[in-house]
Amino acid sequence: MTNKMNVNFTEKAAEIPFSELELKKRPDGGFRKHPSDFFKRNSLVRVAHLTNQEVAARLGITSTHLSNFLNEKVSVDPFFAVRLSKATGIDMGTWLELQRQYDVYIYENMECDVQPLYPFSR
Structure with missing residues (x-):
């Protein structure tokens, strides 16, 4: 069993410290789509003959x-992820991870009026 990860670096070598690796930009600028996009592309296309009411009922x-x-x-x-998982055969964790990635993308640069609790560096 190898201990390799699938990473997106311009250089991949264990002897190069992580801090010195140059990250590649995502072709889409890092944009994460809502999980419904994944559902439409991977599941709804398979049941195009069903109405939305029939899909909802299932x-x-x-x-x-x-x-x-x-x-x-x-x-x-989690409640909806279980239903999506059982209906599509796509792991519950996948649905939750898609939502997490979307949420992080949307909210990470959100402006909010918050004061730091203590000094820290980013």
Whole structure:
């Protein structure tokens, strides 16, 4: 078993310290899409013959919830992730990770009126 990770560096060598590696830019500028985009591309295309009401019924949610999800108005919480996982065969953790990545992308640069509790460096 190897101890290698799939990383996106211009140089990959164990002897180079992490701080000296040059990171490549993501072609999309780092943009993370809402999990509904993944759902549309990987699951809805397989059941295009079903109405949104039928898809919602199979997921055990209301058609309003499905519509809000598809329009990026609701997040994937653990309750919804279980349903998506059981309906699509895609691991629950994947759905939660997609949501986490999207949330981090959206909120990491959010302006907020907060004062540091103590000195720290970033």
